[in-house]
Amino acid sequence: MLRGAYVLADAESPTMAVVATGSEVELAVAAKERLEADGKERVRVVSAPCWDQFERGPSDFHQPHRLIADASLSLPFATQLSGVLTAASGLPVNPTTGRDNNGDSYNVDRPIGLGRNAFRGPAQASVDVAGATRVRVRPGVQVEGRVEIFNLLNRQNFIKVNNIYGEGPAPLPTFLAGVAGITNVDPSRQVQFSAKLIF
Numbered sequence: 001m002l003r004g005a006y007v008l009a010d011a012e013s014p015t016m017a018v019v020a021t022g023s024e025v026e027l028a029v030a031a032k033e034r035l036e037a038d039g040k041e042r043v044r045v046v047s048a049p050c051w052d053q054f055e056r057g058p059s060d061f062h063q064p065h066r067l068i069a070d071a072s073l074s075l076p077f078a079t080q081l082s083g084v085l086t087a088a089s090g091l092p093v094n095p096t097t098g099r100d101n102n103g104d105s106y107n108v109d110r111p112i113g114l115g116r117n118a119f120r121g122p123a124q125a126s127v128d129v130a131g132a133t134r135v136r137v138r139p140g141v142q143v144e145g146r147v148e149i150f151n152l153l154n155r156q157n158f159i160k161v162n163n164i165y166g167e168g169p170a171p172l173p174t175f176l177a178g179v180a181g182i183t184n185v186d187p188s189r190q191v192q193f194s195a196k197l198i199f
Contacts, residue, residue: 005048005113011036014044017101017112017167021048046112057116058092063124065089078134087125092117093176095165111165121176124157126150126186134198142198150190160184 008025009032016035020028025047032043065088072082094110094117101109110116132146151157158178166172178185 005046007044007112008047009043009045011042011044014042014167016041017044017046019046019048019102019112044112048112055116057094057118060092060094060117062092062117063089079131080133081129081131083127083129085125085127088123090121090123091159093119093121093161093163095119095171095175096163097167098164099167101167111167114165119163119176121158121161122178124186125153125155126157127152140199144196144198146194146196148192148194150192151186151188154189156188157186158184159186 005019008020009029011032018028018031018035025045028045028047032045035041035043067087068084070082070084072080074080095114096107097109097111098107099109100107128148128150129152130146130148132144134142134144136142156178160179160181160183162174162177162179164172165175
């Protein structure tokens with residue numbers, strides 16, 4: 001009840017759930033009996049008197065823990081090394097059943113008892129490094145060469161994961177697995193070079 005709903009009448013390995021949010025609880029129990037009469041369906045009846053509890057949750061980009069640390073090191077021969085470490089909590093994940101359970105033509109219905117953004121994806125981490133050196137060409141003229149490597153460890157930082165929890169009490173094996181595609185993950189390792197003439 002603390003999560004806004006409770007199972008009123010259960011079934012072994014239910015094939016569907018009927019949710020009642022108020023005075024229609026009696027109708028939901030009667031619907032269970034009629035649906036199970038032919039032996040083809042196994043129905044769970046859920047009473048959800050506090051539906052608003054399911055709509056509360058963190059925002060889509062909420063990361064309660066985020067660390068950004070940087071360092072630089074000056075070396076002989078006008079050379080400098082620098083690095084940035086970024087580490088953060090995973091992004092919130094909104095679990096869905098993967099089916100249109102309420103008949104509104106959208107496959108974004110949440111499993112019974114789970115709130116919005118109730119899970120988190122994998123933690124995110126990245127290391128970026130850079131090195132630069134200056135070479136004197138002639139008096140008053142220098143060339144600076146620079147190399148930068150982003151995501152040095154080539155870690156996959158998923159922005160989007162599989163959010164289909166399923167309809168059972170335990171999640172599907174693919175739940176929270178990374179989703180392939182360049183728009184679903186931060187960029188992989190990138191290397192760039194630059195040269196600058198200083199006079």
